[in-house]
Amino acid sequence: MKLATKYQGEQEIDEKHVINFKNGIPGFQDETEFALLPFLNELPYFILQSTQTPELAFVVVDPYPFFPEYQYELPAAMIESLKIESHENVATFVILTLKEPFSASTANLKGPVVINVKEKEGKQLILNESTYETKHPLFQADPKGDF
Incomplete structure (x- = not known):
């Protein structure tokens, strides 16, 4: 299937790789199907792309x-x-907030995205009872101020 994406133009993906989010993602309840795409083929970054809304x-x-x-x-x-x-069938991802410079980017540790890779089912879990932050620094600063 052809998929219009936000970052990588039109991509050809196998429909077997579409992940079903039955209740959407918080704030996007109507978005129920996503594809997990490599981001510029550089692991560990991925794009969780809606199959319905390219943006x-x-x-x-x-x-x-x-x-x-x-x-x-x-x-x-x-x-x-x-x-x-x-x-073994569970994959965990956290959503990033990209900033300039990239070293200032943050990760939402309070809302992991959990995917059953075997069944292609996903859901974002909200950890209300945790000390994790929604904007946790992705990179730890070097004590000397270098990065």
Whole structure:
């Protein structure tokens, strides 16, 4: 299928790779299908691109290379709704807020995007009871002021 994207023009993607977000993403409840695309083929950055609205795309990243201690607990209802049978089928991403310079960019650790990669089901989890921030610095500053 052809997909118009915000950052990478028109892309050809396999419909089997479309991820279903039954209830949308908070603030975008009508957007229920997204494709996870590599961002300029440079891991660990990806684009979570709406298949319905070309202008709607989130830059996301696997949080663990940046925040090795990051953890959250999936509620039983979410495990059931995403049809999760094994933790090996779960991928976690956090949405980035890109800033200039890029080193000032932040990550939303309070709202991880959880995807069952086997079933192609996704949902954004809101961690209301956590100390994580919605704008956590993605990069730690060098004590000498260099980056």
